[in-house]
Amino acid sequence: MPELPEVETVRRMLDASVRGRTVRSVTLSGLALRRRVPREVPKALRGRTVTGVERVGKYLLLGFDGDVTLLSHLGMSGRWLFFPDARAPRLAHVHARFAFADGSRLWFQDARRFGMLRALATGRIASDPALRKLGPDPMTAPPEGAQLGRAARSLRIGVKPFLLDQHRIAGIGNIYASEILFRARVDPRRAAGRVTAAEWDAIATEIPAVLGEAIEGLGTTFSMYRTLWGEPGSFAGKLRVYDRAGQPCLTCARPIRRVVQAQRATFYCPRCQRPAARPAKK
C-alpha cells in the first residue's frame, strides 16, 4: 500500500521525531515479516543514536551513529508509529518496539507481515543487494522522458507495469501509476516499447508532479496506511482515476474503466487515454 509519497511522509515525520534520540532497548515479536527479522537487530541498535532518516524508493533508512543503518520496507500494511511519552496504546501486530532513553517509543506495526526490517553497515548501503538494483528515485533524480524511452525500448510489457518495476524507477506503486498515466494521457495498456517520445516526456513530467502533490497531502489512505501519528493521508480525495471504476472522468465525463494488468487493478479513461493510433490498413 505505501508508495513513495506515503513512505516520504513517514520519513519526514520520523526524521523530525527520532533524530537525536538514543535507543535503550529493542524488542521483537519473533514473528517473521516477509523475511525473519534478524535476531541481531536489538543488539546492533542498543545504545545507538539516530543521526537521520532517509528514503530510497519505498525503502526507509534509519541512520544511527556507529556505522549502523536500520533498513525498513512497509510492504502492504507496515506502519511506523511514534509515542512521545511512555503512554502507548494496546495494538495488535506490533513486531518491533524501540524504547528510547528519554522514554519515547517507536513501534513497527504490520498486520499482513509483508514488510521488512534489518540492520546493515551504513558504509555498505550502496552495495546492499536490495538497494543496489533499484532504479533512480523520481524525487531525488527525476528521469527525463528520453531516459525512460530508452529503458523501455523494445519492451512488450504494458507501460503501466513498466512504471511499477522498481528496478526501472523506484517508488511508483499501483495507485500513482494509474494517476500518472491519466495525467499524461497515455493508455496504460500500451506496450512500453511503443510509447512515443512525446508521451514519455509527458510521463516524465507527471511522475514528480503527481508524487509531489501526494506528498503535500501526506499520502493516500484507503484503509491501512497511516502517518507516524496514526493519521490517514488526504490525497485519496484528489485521485482522478484510481478506484473510480464506472464513475465519470473528471475531464470528459466518460465512465472510468478498470482492467487487470499483471494481476493488479489499473484504472483509466477510455477517451482521454487513447490507444495508439494505428496506421490505416492499405
Next chain:
DNA sequence: ATCCTATCCTGTAGGC
C-alpha cells in the same frame, strides 16, 4: 533477457 504466475498474510468491504 523478458514475461508471467503463484505466493506470503490479515483486514476490510460487499453480498446474502
Next chain:
DNA sequence: TGCCTACAGGATAGGA
C-alpha cells in the same frame, strides 16, 4: 447481526 468470499496499495522466486 453474522457468515462467506473476493480483493487489497508490494516484492520475489521460479518457470516458460
